[in-house]
Amino acid sequence: MAAKEMDVGVFRKAGSEGFRVSWSRRLTTAFAWCFVVFSFLFVAAMFISIIGDVFIHAWPALTPQLLTEITNGIGGGLKNAIEGSMVMSLGALLLAAPIGIASGIYLSEHGEAGTGKMLRFLSDVLVGVPSIVLGYVGYITMVIYLGWQFSVAAGIITLTVMLLPYIARSTEFALRNIPVAVREAGYGLGANEGRVVLHILMPGAAPAIMTGLFYAVALSMGETAPLLYTAGWSNYMWNGHFTKEPIGYLTYVIWTFINEPFAESHRLAFAAAFLITSGVLLLILTGRWLLRRGQRRMGVYPG
Amino acid sequence: MKLPVFRAGLIVTASFLPLSLIALIVFLVIYSWPAIQFNQLHFLWTNDWNLGNLYGNPITVQGAQIMPGAKYGIWFLVVGTIVSSALAMLIAMPIAIGAAYFLGEGIRKSWAGPLSLFVDLLAAIPSVVYGLWGYALLVPLFGRYIFPFMAHIFSFIPFLNGDPGSGYGLLTAAFVLAVMIIPLISATLRESIQMTEPALKEAGLSLGLNRLEVFWHVTLPKLKTVLIGVGILALGRALGETMAVLMVSGNALNYLPNNIYAPISTMAAFIASQLDSALQDPTNMAVKALSEIALALLLITVVVNVAARLLLWMARVR
Numbered sequence: 101m102a103a104k105e106m107d108v109g110v111f112r113k114a115g116s117e118g119f120r121v122s123w124s125r126r127l128t129t130a131f132a133w134c135f136v137v138f139s140f141l142f143v144a145a146m147f148i149s150i151i152g153d154v155f156i157h158a159w160p161a162l163t164p165q166l167l168t169e170i171t172n173g174i175g176g177g178l179k180n181a182i183e184g185s186m187v188m189s190l191g192a193l194l195l196a197a198p199i200g201i202a203s204g205i206y207l208s209e210h211g212e213a214g215t216g217k218m219l220r221f222l223s224d225v226l227v228g229v230p231s232i233v234l235g236y237v238g239y240i241t242m243v244i245y246l247g248w249q250f251s252v253a254a255g256i257i258t259l260t261v262m263l264l265p266y267i268a269r270s271t272e273f274a275l276r277n278i279p280v281a282v283r284e285a286g287y288g289l290g291a292n293e294g295r296v297v298l299h300i301l302m303p304g305a306a307p308a309i310m311t312g313l314f315y316a317v318a319l320s321m322g323e324t325a326p327l328l329y330t331a332g333w334s335n336y337m338w339n340g341h342f343t344k345e346p347i348g349y350l351t352y353v354i355w356t357f358i359n360e361p362f363a364e365s366h367r368l369a370f371a372a373a374f375l376i377t378s379g380v381l382l383l384i385l386t387g388r389w390l391l392r393r394g395q396r397r398m399g400v401y402p403g
Numbered sequence: 404m405k406l407p408v409f410r411a412g413l414i415v416t417a418s419f420l421p422l423s424l425i426a427l428i429v430f431l432v433i434y435s436w437p438a439i440q441f442n443q444l445h446f447l448w449t450n451d452w453n454l455g456n457l458y459g460n461p462i463t464v465q466g467a468q469i470m471p472g473a474k475y476g477i478w479f480l481v482v483g484t485i486v487s488s489a490l491a492m493l494i495a496m497p498i499a500i501g502a503a504y505f506l507g508e509g510i511r512k513s514w515a516g517p518l519s520l521f522v523d524l525l526a527a528i529p530s531v532v533y534g535l536w537g538y539a540l541l542v543p544l545f546g547r548y549i550f551p552f553m554a555h556i557f558s559f560i561p562f563l564n565g566d567p568g569s570g571y572g573l574l575t576a577a578f579v580l581a582v583m584i585i586p587l588i589s590a591t592l593r594e595s596i597q598m599t600e601p602a603l604k605e606a607g608l609s610l611g612l613n614r615l616e617v618f619w620h621v622t623l624p625k626l627k628t629v630l631i632g633v634g635i636l637a638l639g640r641a642l643g644e645t646m647a648v649l650m651v652s653g654n655a656l657n658y659l660p661n662n663i664y665a666p667i668s669t670m671a672a673f674i675a676s677q678l679d680s681a682l683q684d685p686t687n688m689a690v691k692a693l694s695e696i697a698l699a700l701l702l703i704t705v706v707v708n709v710a711a712r713l714l715l716w717m718a719r720v721r
Contacts, residue, residue: 129613131617133615135497136505136509138501139501142498142502143525147524147527149536150525153539154535154536171586199416202413202416203416203419206416210410215414222424224710224712227708228636228643228707229427229701231641231674231698232700233700236678236693241680245564261423268420293410315527323529324529324531325675328678355649355650358535373532380527381527
């Protein structure tokens, strides 16, 4: 009995005095928790505020004529800009995807040697080049020197240079996640390198690569700076010419029409912002969903 | 010997990446060479961007044809670019660390997944939409209520007092930039936090530290290199940001900010906004001077990115 009481006494003592947490420490922890919660709430609030602001302002302008009319000086619809944004993004994707995926294959399969490391490093640096610099170089090379003027081709090629490193790196990560044993199995059956990559590795990495492509399209849709001086702006529908023919795009509408003094122009700018934001977010979410589904259903390697 | 067609093809296509980076630098240097010769290096720290008298006859100065009175000094752009990015980092860093901890360790995994969507999607919003948001919501809000209030409260602190301005300016630009880079820092840091060895955290816990103290004294020092690397990467992004800054910075010309509410301009925003007026110069020197700014900006961001990548590479973050 006595021993037990003493035990309890010792325990109590340890609990109440030995490990007493000082008030200053409690206060610091409580304050830090408040800050941590605040910082998350801040991020969430910013997101909701951006989406909400754009949506509320865009709501009155979301009419069917947005899709059926072309822009005029101060208002109208966005048919030409929507078409232009799609042409540019898809064009850039068509050019950048093969080159980017091939570079990604090279980086993942031969990336450990000196050249591979150098290449990876340079492509990482290329990601950090400001997009306005890409646009300016596109302007002095294609628009002025090659004489293409503001054109679809100049815009697409500028966007392509911007997308290349993203696609290359996402393809590399996708392929890296496939175990070496899979490659060894392929080579062991007598397949050559091309067959191993195209028939064994690529199907397995396809969902992750697709996600990377979705992200790339989202990125190119949202860009303005590289297009300002390469694609120009046009109030009309695209006539199919690649050079000497400017084209409209949604992000241009946002930044020029908001500077006009008319309420109609402002509504159009917000409508364009709404379309572009929802398009980008939808692409990103679809990409993530594809990856999840691929992982769950087909049992592919994690991306 | 059979020619390895597949591999050769891969190498050729892959070399597009480094070639385009080199081509960027080479084209900019070639095109802006007359401007580089005319401006020397001191155009970086002189403060007089002036296209000259565009209706006069071109004159020849130091072997280059320019308009009379033309000068191309960009010190105000250098200051604006560096100060706005530094201020953005100052705002973004603590919040990004806090959000990364909250999502990485602070709450249970099943909630962290959906909630981290906020961070990931925030990173995906186009920069011109950030600009629109800043223009339509932040500028009136800051200009009418918050800046006058801050200038009044902090009237004894230099750079925080004085004329609260119109809402367009340094602090608004820095705030928008901060919101843009928080998700970049936060996402990488969150992954690194989750990948830190549990044994380290358990050791800290067993010493009687609570979870936040473990994070502050054990995990964060361990991730110091990652944090610096990601921070520099985000800095590079902030330095090169164009549209968002263009729409909220006030586009100052030849003007050095005297407090944090004053209008500024950055190198990237200046290139985007000035090409139209530079094209009015018949000698073409103004366009070449703009391309010299682009070259300077490119070199700054390349240096910043190389530093960040080396740090991250040493920390073995992919």
